[in-house]
Amino acid sequence: MPSIDPIDHIDPITRDLWQVIAATDELPVGQIQRTTLLDVPLAMTRDSAGLPVVWRRSDEEAGDDVDPENILDRLPVTTGYGFVWTSLGTPSAALFPIPEYAEADRKNMSCGSIGIHVSAPRAVENFLDMGHFPYVHTDILGAEPHTEVKEYDVEVSEERDEVLATRCRFMQPRAAKSATHAMEVEYVYRVPHPFCSVLYKSCPEDENRRDVIAIFLQPVSEDRCRAHLLQSMIDSTSTITDLRRFQQTIFGQDKPILENQYPKRLPLDPRAETPIRADKSAIAYRRWLSQKGITYGVIPMAS
C-alpha cells in the first residue's frame, strides 16, 4: 500500500488554522518533546532564546537532546496566551484575540492539559453546555434540584467570525474557587476558533469584571484531543495551585462522560441527535462548523 500523507485528510480550513500544541513554559530548551496534531507526528523544542521550534517528526524520541539550529524544515510557530501554536498549512497572521489576557492585575496561568478520547468539537460543545453542571460537576458548578437552563442569546458574529452566547445564567453552589455559597452566575461564551472557546463569568470579587477561562483543544486525531486550559482570574486569595486543581477537577469529571459519547466525531446533521432550547449555542456551533466546511473531527452532513 502506498503510504498516504495524513495531511491530505485534513480539510483546508482546519489545516490553515493555528492549532495549540503545548504550554510554552513546559517546553524544555534544547530537548525534544513529541506530540501529534491532526494525525501528524510532531517534534518540538525551544531554542536558546526561548522560542519554540516545531517540525514533523520521524524517529525522534522524547527527551533527546537537539540543537534547534539544525532543524531546517520548520512548521510555522506563534505563541499566545501562554501556549505554543503551530499550523500544518498557511495560517493567518494573528491568533484570535483575548484582550483581557493583557490586563495587568490578572493571574494568568495555564492549568495543564488532559487527553480525552473524543473529538475536539465534542469537547468544545461540552464546554459550552450548562445543562450538565448539576449532573457532572455536582456540588461544584451545579446541584440538583437547580437544573434549569434559562433562555439566553446566541449569535454568530459575521465580522469577528465567531459564535457568541450571552446572558447565560445558572445557579451554582460554588462557581469558582473563591465562592462560598450558591449564587446565580452569568456567563458569556465565545467560540472564536473551531476548536477553542473562551468563557467569561461573573467574578465573585468584583461585580464589574469577569474571570476568563479558555479551553484550547488540540485535535490529535479525528476522535482524540488534548484539552489545554487557560485561566485569567481576578481572584486575589486563591493560590495558583488551588486554581489549577479546581480546573483539573472539573475536566477530570467531564472526561469519563465525553469518552462514553457516541459517535466520537461530532455529527453535523441536525437529525443525528435531539437538541433542546438549552442547546442553542451548540446548534449555532454545529451550523457554523458546517458552513465553514470543517470536516475534521465531525461527521459532515450528507450532501
Added chain:
Amino acid sequence: MTLSLSDPAWYPIASSDDLPFRHVYQGQLLGRELAVWRADDGNVNVWENRCLHRGVRLSIGINEGAELKCQYHGWRYANRSAGCTYIPAHPADAPARRIQNKIYPVAEAFGLVWSAAQDSDNIERPFAPFPGAESGQWFPLRPMPVNAAPEDVLAGLATLAPDDRPADSLPGLALRLGDVVYFVQPVDAGRAVIRGLLPSTPADATQALRHYNEMLSKLRDRLERAAAKKPAPEPLAPAFDKVSADLATMPDIAIPRGNTIPVVVKRKWTSADGVIGFELAAREGHLPTFQPGAHIDVHLPNGLIRQYSITNGPGELMSYIIGVKQESASKGGSKVLVETVRQGDMLAISEPRNNFPLRRDATRTVLIAGGIGITPLLSMARFLDKSSLPYELHYFTRACEQVAFRGDLEALHGTVLIHTGLPRAEIGTTISTALGAWSQAQHVYVCGPSAMLESVRTTAAAQGWPDEAIHFEYFKNDKPIDDSSAFDVELARSAMTLHVPAGKTILEVMRDAGLTVPSSCEQGACGTCLTTVIEGEVDHQDVYLNDSEKAANTCMMTCVSRAKSARLVLDI
C-alpha cells in the same frame, strides 16, 4: 454463514444474574451496543445504548427503578417505552415531542436474557425456545467471551463432541453436545460469547461450573490462536437511526392529534363513595409514555369525549388507571362511563397530553387535591416518590368514605395528609398552613373544584407565592368568551373564504357552509376541533393549548378562538 446486521434471530445477550437490582448492564449483539436493565416491576428493557440527546451511553446511566436517568444531562426515559419523560434543563415544560429511544424485543428464559435485531413494535419473528427446551430445568453456565468469529466459535464447539456422538445442530448459532446446549452470542464479526445450559442444576454446582469453565477456556484459547492468524474481520457497522425532522428542528411545538388507541376495560371498581376506578389496558404490548399530570381523552360510546388524568406512577405502561366521579346530575359524560361501560368493553383513548407538568427541580413540592382532583396529584406523588424528592400531599374530601385510591396513597413514602369533612373555614386555614411562606424553588400543584382552586390561588398569592410557583389545570373553560371580533377565514384545502361575524364561532360558520368538522366540548377544553393555522394571528380563548403552544400560533381551537388579524388561513 456470514453475520448479517439484520439477522432477526433471537440470541442470548446476558445472564439473568447480570441484572441485579437497579443495575444497568452493557451488552452487545451484532455490533450494536445495548443498555439492558431491569425495572423494579421485573420488566427487562433492552435499548440502544445511546441517549438521544447527545449520544452518551445509557449503560452508564442510573436505574431509578422505573425510569433510566442519563448521566450527562439527567434526561429520564420510561421503563418499557423508552420514552423521555423529563428534561431537567427545562423543568417547567412537558417534553411534548415524542422523544423515544430505540428498543429491542426481549425475552427472559432459562436464566438468560434474549434479544433480536428486530423492530420491537413490529416483531416479525417472536421468541421461540430451542427444540427440546421443555424437557429441562435449565441451569446456565458462566458465559465465555471469545475473540473470534461467531461462526468459527460454533464450529469449534462442534469439535468438542466425541466421535461416536456428534453434535446436534440447533437453529441459530446453537448446538447440543450430549445433553448440554450451547449458544453462540454474535457480539460482532470477530467477537462472540459462548453461553451454555445444563439440563438440570448439578449436585455440586461450583464443581460443575469450574469443570465447564476449564473446558471452554481451553477452547477459547485455541480459537483465539487460530483467529489471530487470520485477518481480523471488518466489524459490523450498525447505523444510528435519524431522529424525526420535528425533533431536529428546535422549537418544541408539535401537538399530537387525532390518533386514538384502543383499550380494554380490564377492571372497573368502586374506589370510594362516588368514585369509580377504571383500569384501561392496551390490547397488546404497552401504552404510550406519559408524564405526571398528563390526561387522556376517553371517547365514550355515545360520541362524547371526556378528559381524565392518569394516576399511574413512572414506567407503569401496561394499563392506565383513571378515577371517574359518579355525578348524579352529570351531563352524560361520566354518567355513561359509570353506568354503561363494563369490564371487558373496548374504548378508544387519545395519546396522553400534559398541560399540568410537574417540575422535578423543587426543594419543596406541595400537592393539594380536592375530591376527584386527587387523580393527577397521585401520579405526581408517585413520580416524586421514585426519585426520592420531598413533597406534601393534602387531600380534602367531604367524608371519610369518599377517599379514593386509599391503598395507593398508603403505599407512598412522602407526607400524605388526608383531611375529611372539614368545615369551609377550616379548609381555608388548613390550606394556608399547608402552603406556608414561599421561598425559592417551592411549587404548589392544585386540582379540585373551582372554589378550592380559587382559594389556593388567592391564599398562595397572599402568602407571597409568585404566579410561576402555582400550578393548576382546567378541565372546563370557565373564562368568558369574547366573540365580538369579525374577520375572514380562508380554508386552504377546501378553497373557500368565509366571513365570521361577531357572535358566531368559526366552527358554526364552517358548519353553516356545509362542512363537517369534528368537535366535542365546544368550550375550548377538549382539543377535538384542533386545527392547523397557516397564516394570520390567532386570538386564543381555549384552555386546551398551553402557553408555549399558543405562542407558537401554529394551531387553534375553532370552537372558541378567533382572529386578531383581519384574515386567518386554516388547513381545512
